[in-house]
Amino acid sequence: MTRRSLRFRLTVWYGLVLFAALGLFSGLIWLSLRQRLLSEIDEDLAARAGQFERYVVHEAAEVPAVQLTDELEEFCQALPPSSFLQLRGSTGFEFRYPQKAASPKNAVRTLNRSFAAAGETFDLQISDSLKTAHHTLELLQLLLFSLVPVVILIACAGGAWLSRRALKPVDDITAAARSISIENLSQRLPAPQTGDELQRLTEVWNTMLSRLESAVNTLSQFAADASHELRTPLSVIRTSAEVALRRARSAESYRDSLGEIAEEAERMTQLVEDLLLLARSDAPSAAMPKEALELNGVVEEASAQLRGVAEARGIRVKSEVRLNQPAVVSGNRPALRRLFLVLLDNAIKYSHPDSEVKVAIARDGQTVGVAIEDAGIGISEADQPHIFQRFYQADQARTDRGFGLGLSLAERIAHEHGATIEVKSQEGAGSRFLVTFSSMTGAARE
Secondary structure (H helix, E strand, C coil): CCCCCHHHHHHHHHHHHHHHHHHHHHHHHHHHHHHHHHHHHHHHHHHHHHHHHHHHHHHHCCCCHHHHHHHHHHHHCCCCCCEEEEEEECCCCEEEECCCCCCCHHHEEEEEEEEEECCEEEEEEEEEECHHHHHHHHHHHHHHHHHHHHHHHHHHHHHHHHHHHHHHHHHHHHHHHHHCCHHHCCCCCCCCCCCCHHHHHHHHHHHHHHHHHHHHHHHHHHHHHHHHHHHHHHHHHHHHHHHHHHCCCCHHHHHHHHHHHHHHHHHHHHHHHHHHHHHHHHCCCCCCCCEEEEHHHHHHHHHHHHHHHHHHCCCEEEEECCCCCCCEEEECHHHHHHHHHHHHHHHHHCCCCCCEEEEEEEEECCEEEEEEECCCCCCCCCCHHHCCCCCCCCHHHCCCCCCCCHHHHHHHHHHHCCCEEEEEEECCCEEEEEEEEECCCCCCCC
16 A cells, blocks of 8 residues: 555545535536526516516507517517517417517526416517527537636645645654754754744753653663662672682681671672662552551551561661551552651661651651651751652662662551652651552551
């Protein structure tokens, strides 16, 4: 199947529509003129018949029947040469003009009427030739058949020129779009300032390119950060193994090297698991089945899991969760447990020894809020807008060997549950994270 350009198809459609329009217009003109010519002939015949009738009525009352024919012959001399007239009386009177002419039935317009004069009924038939009307219509038909194709050809040529001119911005946009690749995503399509569909289409494309550029930059940065984070434990594992293999060592020395390798392997495993979880959560089809569950139990599970870690650091985890006041939301239990583990782990990690981490649940109308508050090192104002970015770590936290993925995971899980995370922090005075969910009023408890 041959593919035609949009310019060609527009020209063809334009020509077809114009042909149909001109054909309809020409037909209407021809029919209108024909109707007008016939109407004028009918009006003229009616006028002649009226004059003739009045004349017959007048003469029949004044002259004998034998002279009536001569008077009518004299009257008919003033009629157009193409006229044909026939008069018949009820007593046998008959008059025809012209005497020897025959009426061509297929080329005349005829009018019949009856009237009474001098006590007698007359039938009048008057006709006129359609030759002049037919000639006029034939000339018009010839003119239309000659000019319409010429007009269509000229219009199609003009339409092709106009379509080429109108679609030139599309060609320019196509050429510019072809020049954009992964190496120059910052380039944008030229937007014609015409206020029409092309401008809107170009602006939409440029907006899409901006989103694509941002996504590619984020992906590149993500890959670079992941590579950087993986390189450190890999270097430690390789160095430890190489040092242990350089010469014979004691069993204790080998155990220390293997312990260091195992620790770094565990860190790598945790990093890979976090990356996989983020990748799955980024996928549009990520499956996270939800059900009605009570946040009280989920928060208590997370608090109990980290309470031992907190005590080892001299930190108390104070739970203000009221089990007799259920907070039912729609959620995925493992995902929400991971969310609260991340927030609690951060609170414990950056708290001072002999301090307290508070966990509370509050219900306000149609929302349920889970607050986790610590009195640790806090987050500076400059760092707060970036703490949910992947691999981002505040300066005061870089001594810790984390990956900067925890809060990003927490935000992603909250987003999947239609929840929000707000942070209030003051450097040196601690931080407070508040996760707000929509409550399921009257939902069945898990």
